[in-house]
Structures are given as structure tokens and as C-alpha cells.
Amino acid sequence: MSAPKIQAIRGVKDILPGEMPSWQVLESTARTLFDTFGYAEIKIPIFEATELFARGLGATTDVVEKEMYTFPDLDGKSLTLRPEGTAGAIRAYIEHHLWTESPLTKLYYVGPMFRHERPQAGRFRQFHQVGAEAIGSASPLLDVEQLVLLDRFFRALGVAPVTLLLNSLGCLLCRPAYRDALKDFLMTRASGLCEACQRRIETNPLRVLDCKREECRALTRDAPAITSYLGPECVGHFDAVRAGLDDVGLAYTLEPRLVRGLDYYTKTAFEFTAEGLGAQNTIAAGGRYDGLVEGLGGPPTPGVGFALGIERVIALFTKGNPASPSADVFIATLGDHAKRRVIGLVTALRDAGIRAETDYDQGSLKSQMRRADKLGVRHTVILGDDEIAKGTAVVRDMATKAQTDVALSELVPHLRRLSP
RNA sequence: GCGGGUGUAGCUCAAGGGUAGAGCACUGGACUGUGGCUCCAGGGGUUGGGGGUUCGAAACCCCUCACUCGCCCCA
Incomplete structure (x- = not known):
């Protein structure tokens, strides 16, 4: 399918x-x-x-x-x-x-x-x-x-x-002098080295020193050191x-x-x-x-x-940075009139520098409130057709649950005062 | 390129031949337009894919793919 x-x-x-x-x-x-x-x-x-x-x-x-x-x-x-x-x-x-x-x-x-x-x-x-x-x-x-x-x-x-x-x-x-000396040394131990290291004696003898295998490390323990050359x-x-x-x-x-x-x-x-x-x-x-x-x-x-x-x-440092709230204000809408007003409202809020979110699909008020809560907003604007008829909106303080009616024309400055 | 381990719901995991489950998340309801807590309900799966064994496979076998850890090497 x-x-x-x-x-x-x-x-x-x-x-x-x-x-x-x-x-x-x-x-x-x-x-x-x-x-x-x-x-x-x-x-x-x-x-x-x-x-x-x-x-x-x-x-x-x-x-x-x-x-x-x-x-x-x-x-x-x-x-x-x-x-x-x-x-x-x-x-x-x-x-x-x-x-x-x-x-x-x-x-x-x-x-x-x-x-x-x-x-x-x-x-x-x-x-x-x-x-x-x-x-x-x-x-x-x-x-x-x-x-x-x-x-x-x-x-x-x-x-x-x-x-x-x-x-x-x-x-x-x-380096050439050291390379030659190391090569000579490695030749005397070649039979005990791993396959890859035997190849490296010719191609890149320095790399033999870097081999992680215990056998190779043991055999090269007393190899000449670059620092003495x-x-x-x-x-x-x-x-x-x-x-x-x-x-x-x-x-x-x-x-x-x-x-x-x-x-x-x-x-x-x-x-x-x-x-x-x-x-x-x-x-x-x-x-x-x-x-x-x-x-x-x-x-x-x-x-x-x-x-x-x-x-x-x-991977090493604690990534415990808590996710910061992704919005300051959430706009919940109810009804077709409200829904038609919402894009203008979020735009006005965003133009004022306020991080505004809304429910684009207009679920139930309950689900919108839940989303507002999850976003961690300080205030939720509830805009229903009833409010539209009165030219107002409800502003709810999510922490105190206090709600006030605010005239639509005053909404942006009002919220700007509340969420600096 | 070579070894080992693991693949089940969006996520973390059960079920070890007999009807695929839980928790979390999501959606709805209890509360006709109000979040967190609680309770109830719901949606969501060709058990990675293909083949085989079997009356019957998520499980057993083979192949394949993906992820993962290690070798080599590197940040």
C-alpha cells in the first residue's frame, strides 16, 4: 500500500x-x-x-x-x-x-x-x-x-x-633517517607482526607503532623512538x-x-x-x-x-538544556468567524515581536488548551464567535487562571505589556 | 572489507509454536467554550522483507535488508 x-x-x-x-x-x-x-x-x-x-x-x-x-x-x-x-x-x-x-x-x-x-x-x-x-x-x-x-x-x-x-x-x-632505522628494527621482528603491519614496514613503517594489536605493541615496545632521531x-x-x-x-x-x-x-x-x-x-x-x-x-x-x-x-557534555518554551502566547479559536480572524491576529502579534502560536486545525477548546499548556505559553487568547460579536477576546493567564476581557483593538499592546 | 548482537504500535519493551499485548505518547469523554492531576474509552501492527518447516510461526531454519557494537582506520 x-x-x-x-x-x-x-x-x-x-x-x-x-x-x-x-x-x-x-x-x-x-x-x-x-x-x-x-x-x-x-x-x-x-x-x-x-x-x-x-x-x-x-x-x-x-x-x-x-x-x-x-x-x-x-x-x-x-x-x-x-x-x-x-x-x-x-x-x-x-x-x-x-x-x-x-x-x-x-x-x-x-x-x-x-x-x-x-x-x-x-x-x-x-x-x-x-x-x-x-x-x-x-x-x-x-x-x-x-x-x-x-x-x-x-x-x-x-x-x-x-x-x-x-x-x-x-x-x-x-624523518628519513628515523624511517630507515625503524624499518631495520621492524625487519628483525617482521615474522611476529600482524599481516597489516608486515605490509606497513614498506609502505608506512611509522604506522606500525600505532597498531592496536597487543602482539605488535609488545614487539615494538623497545623500537627506536622518533624523538631520539x-x-x-x-x-x-x-x-x-x-x-x-x-x-x-x-x-x-x-x-x-x-x-x-x-x-x-x-x-x-x-x-x-x-x-x-x-x-x-x-x-x-x-x-x-x-x-x-x-x-x-x-x-x-x-x-x-x-x-x-x-x-x-x-556525546560527552550533559545535554540537559531544557527545551525553552516555544511560544509566549497561544491563540485558541472557536467557530468560523474566529478562525477567519486568527491569521491576522498571530501576524499582528508576531510583528510586535511576540512569539505567537495557534491551532491551525481548530480542535476542541480542550485540545487547544492542552497544546497551549504544552507549549509553555504564559497567556492564552481565547477567541470565540461570541467574543468576535462583542469585539473582544479573553486573555487567560495560564499560571493564575485569571481571565480578562480585552478589546480586540487593544489586544496587541495589552499582550506586549504582559510578555516583554 | 571482516566479525558479533538486535529488528514486534510513534517511543520503550512483553509474549519462546496455539486469538499480537502493556506503559508512555496521541485523540475523545467524565467537565455542551477552558490546560496540568485522576478515571474511562478509542485510533493506530501485512511482528524489517522474502522463502521454508508445521494443522498452526512474532517465535524454529535459510536468504536478504536495516540498525548497532567491535576490527581496520579515524574527529
Whole structure:
């Protein structure tokens, strides 16, 4: 009988009105705080040329290899729904020569990202991030500033406790030496590693350290640490970041195994994790990407950024914001004459800035009163044909049940006085 | 891509081969034009879909779809 049901595609959620208070609190907190820290909002496209992500994130990353929503445009050009925000932000930075306006550009963005992963708790195919990028300075103070910004953001929302994991991935100069050393080490243990890790020895040895399997973790426990292969510049940067964190009193945990999944990271890499989210416990992550701007065709420009997962953060803070009353005044009508007057009346009230509601289908007075009660209005206007004949309406105070007759011509100013 | 779990009313869940139920929500009545509390009544289901076993299936078997949790990976 009924037409086939169409439902939202897998891993994609509707965010219903009942959930919006949490989202609005999060987003307005972010906007206020990011603005305070000197970051300006940018809106960037939800889809881009596929090549941007392939070049920006690294062609062999999991995200690029198997998680992107990629499709041909009508002219055959390959497009991709953005799996993250940094690449697009950098593309915009380059395209609009933002470095000419100021040596340092600090941006933030809010919006949906898309990855074709198997959904589970805290992981969706369309999810939302707030991201920030500071482009144009290699100063470790910016790394520190972003960590402080995240810390303050989580505090403002009452999300606690969170743990900050910190590592340095070195730069393009010191990483090859470490890579070789790690590779040599892994070769000696290869037979004990899981299949995926054996493959990673060649493709991306750093990622072996990040493997969650106990066997792999045990075998790599005494693997060489990246931090002992850092060149003087990277060591200096890492030390400065840590000193800065100490100066502002922000606690962190060194995690030599922390490896990000995207190839553009250099030097500082970090993650904020929280308890109680199931397997997906990372709520924000980021790091420095000193080679990315140049890699995407811009001038050599250092940068640092992060993204935080809105859905995951929202899952952590009490969404007990009671729904506010959705109207100030309800107009109940009885009879055809009254019904004909109601659209004019609600319009006059709304023009006066009063949130007015009515029963469009004119049920029984009882059902209209019930709805007025449910809406939480302070006053209900009862407009029946009897009142119309007298040129008045009844105004009922829902709390005291007191009712007064008010001339129709006086109704709007009367209610305006009652509900400021 | 690979595993486990779950699909019954709008929602949360019962019924474990023998007439599909409750609570909440919704609608109406008690109170001919007056909300919350109480009581009464009512509407609403091809038990996710398809096939099989059986006199008889929501239940047992197979397939499929969806959701969900986990692996991989990530925010």
C-alpha cells in the first residue's frame, strides 16, 4: 500500500530539533572562543577536486585509498566530498594569496566531513568538525596556543577529564633517517607482526607503532623512538612546545607512538582523548604541517592546525538544556468567524515581536488548551464567535487562571505589556 | 572489507509454536467554550522483507535488508 520507504543513507544522521541546543551551545562557544584567540571563520566548499586531497593528505593514506566519496562531475572531472578541512583551507589560502594580507593567517571553520567508513559508536560517514589553522609562522607558540585553545574549549563545555597526547614526528630532514632505522628494527621482528603491519614496514613503517594489536605493541615496545632521531631544529621546536605548555600549566603525556593518519604532519602531533566514548576516544587531533602549503603549489609556508569532532564532543557534555518554551502566547479559536480572524491576529502579534502560536486545525477548546499548556505559553487568547460579536477576546493567564476581557483593538499592546 | 548482537504500535519493551499485548505518547469523554492531576474509552501492527518447516510461526531454519557494537582506520 505505502510507497517504499526512503531512509537516510548508512552512517548519515539527522540532527533533530531536540539535539540542537547542544549543537548551538557547542558552536557558539567555539565561535566566541576562537574569535578571542584571533581566529577568523572561513567557509570552504564541501567538495573539491579529488587531486587536492590525494596530494594534500598523501596518496597512500587510508583516507585517500579507500574512504573518500569520489565521483565524476558531468564533464568527467573527478570530485571528492571533503574528508577533512585542512586541505581545502590551504587551497583557499593559496588561491586568494592570503599571505599578502598578513604574514600570519589564523582561520577556523565549522562543517560536515565525509568518509566512507563502516559506522560505529562515534564514527559516521557524514560527521562534523570544528577546525583551526594558523598559517605563516613556524613559531612553537602557535602550537601551544592551539593546545590551550582546545583545553579552554573543553573546559568551557564542561568536558572532562581529557588527556592530551603529544609527540613530534620530525621534519623532512630528520624523518628519513628515523624511517630507515625503524624499518631495520621492524625487519628483525617482521615474522611476529600482524599481516597489516608486515605490509606497513614498506609502505608506512611509522604506522606500525600505532597498531592496536597487543602482539605488535609488545614487539615494538623497545623500537627506536622518533624523538631520539630529531635534528637540532626539531628538538628545539619540541622543547619549546613543551616549555610553553609548562608555562601555561597545561598537562600532557608524551606518546612516542602517536602517529597521525595523514602524511602532511611534521614536528608536533597531538591528540585529545576522553573516556566513555567506546572505541573512538579521540575528540580532537592535529599538528604542524610545515610542508603542506608548498606541496599544494603555494610559497614555502609553515602551518599548524587541528580538528575536533563535534558529535564526539557532544556525546560527552550533559545535554540537559531544557527545551525553552516555544511560544509566549497561544491563540485558541472557536467557530468560523474566529478562525477567519486568527491569521491576522498571530501576524499582528508576531510583528510586535511576540512569539505567537495557534491551532491551525481548530480542535476542541480542550485540545487547544492542552497544546497551549504544552507549549509553555504564559497567556492564552481565547477567541470565540461570541467574543468576535462583542469585539473582544479573553486573555487567560495560564499560571493564575485569571481571565480578562480585552478589546480586540487593544489586544496587541495589552499582550506586549504582559510578555516583554 | 571482516566479525558479533538486535529488528514486534510513534517511543520503550512483553509474549519462546496455539486469538499480537502493556506503559508512555496521541485523540475523545467524565467537565455542551477552558490546560496540568485522576478515571474511562478509542485510533493506530501485512511482528524489517522474502522463502521454508508445521494443522498452526512474532517465535524454529535459510536468504536478504536495516540498525548497532567491535576490527581496520579515524574527529
